[in-house]
Amino acid sequence: MFELSTETLWLLLPLIPGLPLMAAALVAIFGHRLGERSHLPVLLAVAGSAIFGFLALMHVRGMGAHQAPNAVFNYANWFEAGNLRVDWELRLDSLSAMMAAMVSFISLWIVLFSAGYMHGDPSYPRYFAAVGLFVGAMNILVLANNLPLLFLGWEGVGVCSYLLIGFWFAKPEAAKAARKAFLVTRLGDVALLAGMILLYRAGDPVGLSYDTIFSHHYDATTLYWALVCLGIGAFGKSAQFPLHVWLPDAMEGPTPVSALIHAATMVTAGVYLLARMLPPLAGHAVTAAQLESIGAFQDLVLVSGGVTALLAALIALGQTDLKRILAYSTLSQLGYMFMALGAGTTKGNVECHSLASAAAAAAVFHLFTHAFFKALLFLSAGSVMHAMGNVLDLRRIGGLRKLLPITHICFLVGALALAGLPPFSGFFSKDGILEVLEQGAHSGGSRDGLQHAMLWLGLITAGLTGLYTMRAYLLTFWGKERIPEEAGHHAHESPVVMTIPLSVLAVPAAFIGLALGPTHLFGHFIQASPGWHAAETHAFAWKLAAVGLGAAAAGIAVALALGDRRPSRKPNGLAETARSGFFIDDVYTAFFAKPLEQFGRLLNFLDRELVDKLFELFARIPGWLGESLRPLQNGLLQYYALAMALGLVVLIAMFTLAR
């Protein structure tokens, strides 16, 4: 069995976020000298992180089910305020080790890809500094052992997301998209902060470490509202309905960034947060009221996830831009993960704990496989974009399989995984989610009906996923060869530095589901996290898997039947509705953005016309006073002498009268 000593771990764990942060600082400071070599420090640092993350993962795997309940490494005090004490403490358990290893591994290949993709960009060093900062912040987020430290990473990845979406800030759409992403996720972040404050005020005020939170018995109402606040934070970060509007616009950033931040890692932070909180809280809840609170919160998650999954799949059907299709499919898949997190029961403490743990494990498993195949899909789209001169409009490109053979195969693998065909990874993780929803629907608790509806919704979404994924694939790579004129002499396969990451990521995207899913390796590993209910081995649910596969196959069949029929340019009511994202953006603009803008204008008017005028009035008083006294200063000697004499008279009068 592979095991590391505590001292080694103590040294190794902070290096996982530390190395990329150091590399980011190095590139930020010396970027102008490094120039075209700016990717090297970040690449090496992320490779180090990946190796250390893998070692930590192996260590946790070696410990098996006997994980120390407090595998916590406390480094120093961060801050103290009143009786709140927050430390720099990292946590090593199955969940954090898996997340850290996965994030670093995928980041490594995406950084390598970026070295080719961003080649020749004038801001090459700035890009890699931001990516390094992102990897460091994301690792802090997943390794943190208390909510404030998680929040540090949470905000760090938010900033990096903002910086990288707006990387080409001279483009007005990019700057606007960056601002939108920042503001919408900010809404969620405020809620997350509020949730932390609620937990702090309700708990024994000793800290916000996970173990403290999990071992405290919260009053049912507090528990519900704290969870809702944390949930809204997760919705914002993971772009769940109704805070999903920022993610599609975030595609303005460079494509490797879309792959890294807006598909594989950052947007899954919300899933991670809820998966971190829910199973131990469910296990610790004893009273019926507490179980009801958790159940009511899970309903919220379930509905939000279900609505996002279906809505995004429908919108994806109407898109004509390959990258936007992938963005909406990310939304849809994240919706799946939230549906899984929402699965559960309120019937009894043990059932609730067991089902919540299984559900969170299913969500995390989908997160894990999704990270690989969605990063693969985005990088493939990036490779297409590289060859096609930044054109991804499916009405203008097509038939690229001969031109881009490696990209074609990799995209196909990713697409099949996303569509959920066996033996590709997406099939097993999606099946796991449907399975926990089905278990929840038959658990006999009060939440069965909703979960049943969501199960059907998940199946419909699976069909739609097959349809839009296959359609995007077919339109890009089959049919008549169409190359836009922007491509110029670039219309050939990408350089080796870009195809290697594609090929490497294609392997887990294809097989990791088969390796870890049916063998229950992943579930057992994750559910060995302290506070989780240990996994129960059960037979593979063939019936449900067949139904899910049937739905996906039906979608794929429709896509094949449609063949090379391109979306028409003529406006069409239904397609237009889907393309616009069901007008949700317009609704937000009409009901929030515009009124706020008008309100801002009003305040601006009041500020300039009322407040400023008032202050100008006060500021003028000394001026007026000076104006009236100024004639005394006329430069004639006798006037000054007279003033002195009068002053003397006044002085004498004062002394005399005061006597």
Place this chain on the structure above:
Amino acid sequence: MIPPSDYPGLSQHLLVGAVLFCLGLVGFLARRNMILAFLNAELMVQGVALNFVAFSRYRGNLEGQSFVLFLLTVAACEAAIAMALILVLYKNRGTLDVSVWQELREDSLDAVEDTDPLPLPAAQAPMPPLPTAGLGPQQPEELSRV
């Protein structure tokens, strides 16, 4: 606390000092000729000096007296400097009228116009060479007005 004194003339002395001071003050405020204005200022100083002497006599000690010695010294130095300055000013503008110097006023104010200026001295003929007898020619009397 005023010590008993056998000096009865204090109030007369003080009265004279005050009269001197007030004459000087009025003269200083009214005169536009720089030299006369300066002389009036000296008159005020002497009025104060007289007070010192009177009190010194009244108190029966020499502090006031010695102070007056210093005062005279300072007044002498002051006179030397003032005369030098007045000379420079006179050379600059060709007149002793103090109202031609108004440059310290606010920029935005107009200069006070002198409706009744001192007449400028008529342009002088160049000095003739001294005759052998060592006597200069008759100079016109310098004009001055209150």
